[in-house]
Amino acid sequence: MKMTNNAPLYWYVFYNDQLLLQKKADGYVIPFMDKSPVETHGRVSLQQMVEMQDGTMAMVVATAEPLVETDVYRPMGLRASYDHIDRCFYDQAGKAYEIIYWDQHSRFCPVCGTPTEQKGPIMKKCPECGNEMFPAVSPAILVLIRKGEEILLVHARNFRGTFHGLVAGFLETGETLEQCVEREVREETGLTIRNITY
16 A cells, blocks of 8 residues: 555664564564654654555664664564564565665765765765766575585574574676576585586
8 A cells, every 4th residue: 555645654763773663462563653653853864755665655764873672662683573573564674774774875975975965765966976876786696505305504604603594695796696606605615516507
């Protein structure tokens, strides 16, 4: 459903990677209301209306101060929230976080250093040299390595605890998907693979 003039909004409120969730008797939800769920005076570094993948509108907010847990709200890491909110809202929270990250990393023109100006929901322009900036799309691969009925899981350096996962990585400039798969597998496991299929 698209937002009407008087419809309340979903509020995707972040401090760093902490997402503000509203407590309910049976779990957590994204705050859905007319006004911001946080006190915004002097605390907001970004507040922007964004169209989500399903065509609905949402408010994306980045706070400059840590979120505090209350009887109604709880801040939770974006990745951890996957187990607590519906998948569609998790996907939208991911988009909101990407927009916040892009905003924080595109405040100055990379060509001439001039402060940029927001010209659209996902477009900034340098008033000095005219350079335009959009959120970057970073192609990545995820690899399931099989040998018979077995699969290979890895423990990356940035994984906490005993968590294991599939080999994954980002494409390098000029690299094909297949070359990226071969390189990432070699770098993470030392193995040379063949028979790459989709």
